Amino acid sequence: MKPTLAVDLAGVHLPTPVMVASGCLSSPKELAGLVDPRKVGGIVTRTITAEPDLGAPTPRMAETASGLLAETGLQNEGVEAFVVDLPALTQVGVPLFASIGGTTVEEFTRVAARLIALRAVGALELNLSCADAHRENRPFAASANRAAEVVAAVAGISRVAVFAKLSDEGADVVDVAMQCVAAGAHGLTLISPIRGLAIDAETARPKLASGAGRLSGPAIKPVALLAVYRVAEALPDTPIIGVGGIATADDAVEFLLAGAWAVQVGTAMFTNPSAPVDVAVGVGRYLVEHELPSPASLRGRAHHQMAGNRG
Amino acid sequence: MIRARCEVLSSRAAGAFQSVTLVAPEIAERAKPGQFVEVAVPDGRADFLRRPFFIHQASRRGGWAGTVELIVDRRGPGSTWLAGTQAHEFVDLIGPCGNGFGLPRPTNCLLFGIGYGAAPLYFLAEELRTRGKRVDMIVCARSQDRLLKPIEGKRLAHSITIVTGDGSVGERAEPLDVLEETLERSSSQVVYAVGPKETLRGAAELCRTRRIPAQMAVEELMACGLGMCLTCVVPVTETRGGALVNARACVEGPVFNAGRVQWDRWLGTEVSEPSEEDVPAETSVAAK
Numbered sequence: 001m002k003p004t005l006a007v008d009l010a011g012v013h014l015p016t017p018v019m020v021a022s023g024c025l026s027s028p029k030e031l032a033g034l035v036d037p038r039k040v041g042g043i044v045t046r047t048i049t050a051e052p053d054l055g056a057p058t059p060r061m062a063e064t065a066s067g068l069l070a071e072t073g074l075q076n077e078g079v080e081a082f083v084v085d086l087p088a089l090t091q092v093g094v095p096l097f098a099s100i101g102g103t104t105v106e107e108f109t110r111v112a113a114r115l116i117a118l119r120a121v122g123a124l125e126l127n128l129s130c131a132d133a134h135r136e137n138r139p140f141a142a143s144a145n146r147a148a149e150v151v152a153a154v155a156g157i158s159r160v161a162v163f164a165k166l167s168d169e170g171a172d173v174v175d176v177a178m179q180c181v182a183a184g185a186h187g188l189t190l191i192s193p194i195r196g197l198a199i200d201a202e203t204a205r206p207k208l209a210s211g212a213g214r215l216s217g218p219a220i221k222p223v224a225l226l227a228v229y230r231v232a233e234a235l236p237d238t239p240i241i242g243v244g245g246i247a248t249a250d251d252a253v254e255f256l257l258a259g260a261w262a263v264q265v266g267t268a269m270f271t272n273p274s275a276p277v278d279v280a281v282g283v284g285r286y287l288v289e290h291e292l293p294s295p296a297s298l299r300g301r302a303h304h305q306m307a308g309n310r311g
Numbered sequence: 312m313i314r315a316r317c318e319v320l321s322s323r324a325a326g327a328f329q330s331v332t333l334v335a336p337e338i339a340e341r342a343k344p345g346q347f348v349e350v351a352v353p354d355g356r357a358d359f360l361r362r363p364f365f366i367h368q369a370s371r372r373g374g375w376a377g378t379v380e381l382i383v384d385r386r387g388p389g390s391t392w393l394a395g396t397q398a399h400e401f402v403d404l405i406g407p408c409g410n411g412f413g414l415p416r417p418t419n420c421l422l423f424g425i426g427y428g429a430a431p432l433y434f435l436a437e438e439l440r441t442r443g444k445r446v447d448m449i450v451c452a453r454s455q456d457r458l459l460k461p462i463e464g465k466r467l468a469h470s471i472t473i474v475t476g477d478g479s480v481g482e483r484a485e486p487l488d489v490l491e492e493t494l495e496r497s498s499s500q501v502v503y504a505v506g507p508k509e510t511l512r513g514a515a516e517l518c519r520t521r522r523i524p525a526q527m528a529v530e531e532l533m534a535c536g537l538g539m540c541l542t543c544v545v546p547v548t549e550t551r552g553g554a555l556v557n558a559r560a561c562v563e564g565p566v567f568n569a570g571r572v573q574w575d576r577w578l579g580t581e582v583s584e585p586s587e588e589d590v591p592a593e594t595s596v597a598a599k
Contacts, residue, residue: 023539030538030562033312034405046541054546054557058577059532061542065357068534072541075557217359270535271351271361273314273405 003287004294005280007041007262009239010161010186012095012123014262016041016280017295018252021243021266022099022125022165023047028092034273037092041262041280045082045089047101047127050110052078062198062207067219068267069198071210074101074130079114090120097123097163103133105153112154123161126150126185128176129169129192129214141192142170148183155184163241165189168227177231177238187239189264190231191224217267221245225258232259232300247275249282256283256298312537313337314405319396320378327456328427329383329394330367336377338406342369344435345505345528345566348379348406349536352389362389363536363561365431365505365528366407379406382430382459408536409565412526414442417500421493422448422468423514425486425506429459431528435503436467445469449493451486451506455479487513494521501525504569508578515569525569531560538562546573 055075193214224244242260473481533543
């Protein structure tokens with residue numbers, strides 16, 4: 001029997017378990033000829049804030065060993081302009097997750113309220129790496145309580161599924177995840193790029209104009225995989241989207257085995273724009289080879305193995 | 312946009328640079344001067360991002376039809392790898408990327424290239440000549456070995472001024488002084504410039520005070536070159552409305568009207584000494 005690639009994520013039906021991570025497919029037209037957006041499992045928008053944001057100063061990036069250190073700030077056109085441009089994304093016809101950002105709980109709810117009024121948005125992904133204006137600009141996800149406050153406020157008004165995107169930001173990601181789910185999150189996206197620094201040895205200055213940046217790419221895959229594994233163990237019934245350094249089908253399979261329900265591909269698209277499609281094809285091949293009916297049949301299998309080893 | 316596995320046709324030294332010609336018919340067919348290609352490094356390397364390179368020449372006709380020529384400056388591991396590729400190797404290319412230069416209505420064009428920045432200007436010179444324009448060139452470099460193809464420049468331009476920082480060939484002068492002098496005595500109606508940011512800022516100012524329109528291909532660090540990553544932004548005023556936006560050098564650029572670029576915001580108000588050395592080691596359209 002031919003396996004299915006489809007996955008159900010808190011009521012959102014993904015045609016494949018391989019989505020495009022936040023911002024990487026904001027303008028499908030610009031990538032025409034490089035990736036067929038209709039063949040991805042879902043698209044997460046760039047993080048949208050209430051007002052237009054110019055983002056961080058340049059230089060915004062440095063390449064590090066197997067990683068991309070970048071700080072773009074939250075550059076975006078603001079929610080109103082985003083709504084005007086939205087048809088280009090909704091026409092693609094795959095589930096659309098709107099990534100939401102803000103510096104206060106109120107800003108998150110304001111943006112969410114504007115977006116969930118639109119039929120086109122299938123789910124919300126809360127970018128909880130955003131700086132919390134009430135806590136000296138530490139990320140919301142650095143405090144389980146603050147992260148949960150954002151989730152509760154948005155989930156309270158949302159008629160679509162709400163995913164909290166988290167990283168280890170100083171608070172244990174398992175604690176933050178559990179409180180977010182208790183506050184009403186329907187699912188979790190793990191992990192946000194992690195904070196890092198690169199210094200130019202000649203000028204003795206940070207390579208990024210912002211100083212620190214966020215590390216993505218293959219370098220963070222083991223970190224992301226562990227976060228997924230640990231949170232899946234604590235919350236086996238909560239849909240988890242794994243993200244961080246996924247470039248190949250084997251990478252995606254590892255995340256599914258760790259307990260993810262689906263995955264997102266981001267930085268790998270910079271090298272291979274069709275990576276989300278290629279990875280999904282490879283996952284399909286893996287399912288055929290292992291005579292498995294769906295991605296869900298891989299979910300969390302690594303946990304059973306570990307338990308077996310211990311026993 | 313085209314992505315293709317392209318065979319290296321030839322690779323040869325061009326002074327301190329390496330000229331790499333690849334068989335890429337579809338990219339060559341569409342290429343415009345000022346555009347670039349994104350070159351993938353082989354799988355499994357710690358430096359895994361694509362590298363952007365200006366299209367130095369695109370041949371659509373004749374014996375070399377269907378090829379693009381890239382000028383490679385060995386500034387980092389990616390460019391060093393590309394410079395070392397041999398004929399018959401295959402390279403994964405995406406292109407043509409970016410907007411390219413707009414072709415002018417006026418007749419007298421001045422092309423100003425500094426170091427590696429001269430790379431896209433020869434393609435431009437050829438296109439301008441095909442359209443019956445007058446082309447004057449100023450090509451600058453630290454030293455003779457980093458002076459890009461002066462003989463090619465002599466063939467393409469009506470006049471060429473060669474400037475080196477050490478006087479090893481041509482005039483020993485500051486690039487901006489030579490530009491100013493040329494603008495004073497020539498009848499240039501439009502300026503095309505490519506080079507380090509600081510020099511471009513100075514060139515933009517010289518053109519602004521003389522009310523000469525200028526188009527400049529800028530360099531800013533870019534992770535993807537395809538519009539996704541938002542790292543290569545340049546602060547510009549919008550054509551309509553005049554609002555300040557951070558425009559992506561890879562999609563909205565790399566060519567901007569000099570008057571739109573908010574130079575002080577981009578580079579800071581502190582003016583440092585313009586020189587070819589200002590180009591960051593891992594720069595935008597120049598190799599990481």
